Amino acid sequence: MPRFVLKIEYDGRPFAGWQAQADQPSVQGAVEAALARLDPGFASGARIAAAGRTDAGVHATAQVAHADLARDWDPFRLAEALNFHLKPAPVAILAAARVSEDFHARFSATERRYLFRLQARRAPATHDRGLVWQVLHPLDADAMRQAAAHLVGRHDFTTFRSAMCQSASPVKTLDEIRVEESPIPHGREYRFHLRARSFLHNQVRSIVGTLERVGAGSWHPDRVAQALSARNRAECGPVCPPHGLYLCGVGYPRDPFAA
Numbered sequence: 001m002p003r004f005v006l007k008i009e010y011d012g013r014p015f016a017g018w019q020a021q022a023d024q025p026s027v028q029g030a031v032e033a034a035l036a037r038l039d040p041g042f043a044s045g046a047r048i049a050a051a052g053r054t055d056a057g058v059h060a061t062a063q064v065a066h067a068d069l070a071r072d073w074d075p076f077r078l079a080e081a082l083n084f085h086l087k088p089a090p091v092a093i094l095a096a097a098r099v100s101e102d103f104h105a106r107f108s109a110t111e112r113r114y115l116f117r118l119q120a121r122r123a124p125a126t127h128d129r130g131l132v133w134q135v136l137h138p139l140d141a142d143a144m145r146q147a148a149a150h151l152v153g154r155h156d157f158t159t160f161r162s163a164m165c166q167s168a169s170p171v172k173t174l175d176e177i178r179v180e181e182s183p184i185p186h187g188r189e190y191r192f193h194l195r196a197r198s199f200l201h202n203q204v205r206s207i208v209g210t211l212e213r214v215g216a217g218s219w220h221p222d223r224v225a226q227a228l229s230a231r232n233r234a235e236c237g238p239v240c241p242p243h244g245l246y247l248c249g250v251g252y253p254r255d256p257f258a259a
Contacts, residue, residue, distance in 0.1 A: 121187020139215030
């Protein structure tokens with residue numbers, strides 16, 4: 001059976017997360033329902049595999065999944081057909097490509113990239129409502145960068161790991177945390193870019209929620225290093241809400257979408 005890889009964009013607000021669930025809408029369920037209109041295997045219950053299982057309310061600009069289909073589709077026509085059947089769900093297939101049968105969206109990935117958007121202004125968000133985390137007061141971006149530097153590298157991230165995390169080890173290598181600041185009408189937007197081979201459950205949201213406390217002046221940047229060393233979930237700052245988080249890229253040894 002030919003294997004295809006899909007690059008998927010979605011608004012996470014209507015969904016209970018990526019993973020298919022029997023009684024709640026999911027992104028995986030929406031894509032598989034569209035595939036079922038095109039492929040007999042998916043009409044009989046075949047599944048797709050994704051690079052990452054985003055939580056309820058989390059968005060993606062470049063999720064990656066693979067599917068084994070009965071028919072050897074032209075990739076462009078496959079993407080067009082899926083987008084037709086996905087309407088009106090806020091899910092889009094940005095690209096499709098034919099890959100070898102040893103490619104796996106999850107296990108072949110060498111890095112994952114996340115973006116978290118945080119806006120600071122008094123007026124409520126309008127166009128970005130549900131797409132950003134909003135706080136009322138400006139943050140100190142330099143202090144957040146100082147704090148973030150303590151987290152880059154290979155560490156035991158127990159402090160920043162959900163109690164429900166199923167990862168075999170809390171040790172991860174965080175390759176990059178970059179904090180950008182830019183003006184928005186009557187406020188500021190802070191963008192947190194995080195890159196690693198893999199992440200623990202709620203790791204990104206735990207880190208950003210903690211850095212926000214530093215930016216607000218409630219924490220000294222060095223307290224983040226102390227929290228990390230404690231390896232104690234109780235030392236973590238607040239876990240920020242999911243709606244500012246985006247899975248924005250997955251890296252592979254060779255780009256499966258390259259021409």
